[in-house]
Amino acid sequence: MAAKQIDLSALNIQQLQQLSQQIDQEIEFFTSSLSQLKMAQQKFVESQDCLGRISPETDGKDVLVPLTSSMYVPGKLSDVSNVLVDIGTGYYVEQEVENAKQYFQRKVDYLTKQMEKLQPILQDKYRTKQAVMEVLQLRVQAQLAAQQQSYAAAAQTGAAKS
């Protein structure tokens, strides 16, 4: 992020409006990134929970395997110590349950860190937005007042002539 300092009071109304729109867009972008990160994290947490259900006692138990969302075939758990984990870009790794759990924990931690990085940026954006809005409002009010004054002055000169 470029640390450029802009003097808000040096901008005119149009520039301020543009700036506030830009900040709005940035806020939207960061908010959607944040929710995407949360969704991804949720998936990892779910997988981790599922691993928690697999234990040595479940070995050989009956399961129903979904072939489609509405059709199942019966099966038996044959291996409860290893699972296949998708680590991205099409690679799957056979891991012990304990390692897989650690894998998901790492992923969850990683995402938490990313979210923690994003949060202050978002807050900063909100603050900037507020500052811009305040200056913008002052500007608009000042302009309105100036307009009224010039009207009043014009009315007075008009009255003086007649």
Add this chain to the structure above:
Amino acid sequence: MAEGLQKRLQGELEKYQAVQKDYQKYVSARQQLDAQLNENSLVKEELDRLSDGSNVYKMIGPVLVKQDLGEAKQTVQKRIDYISGEIKRHENTIKDLEKKQETHRDNLNKIQHQFQQAQVKAAARA
């Protein structure tokens, strides 16, 4: 005179817009490469954690094909290198395009200025 200027203005504007389009294309490609690089580095990190005898599979279409761990590591490393190279290439192109954009913008401003002056002159004569 004014007509020629207008043609030049139009031509320059079209060129500027073409460059702008190119620029946007490269910027978004660059972002995509960044995402890919990120994903591949995460995969590499995971592969590096594995012990030597681990079973690694590669998804090819709908099938999982068993792969050698060392081979998988090499492939991912190669991909990371390739993507890094691509990112550098894109960055250079983006810089070039930025410069091009600037010169086009300057030209545009100049022509626009001339055009306005010509118009003012024409108005004064009329």
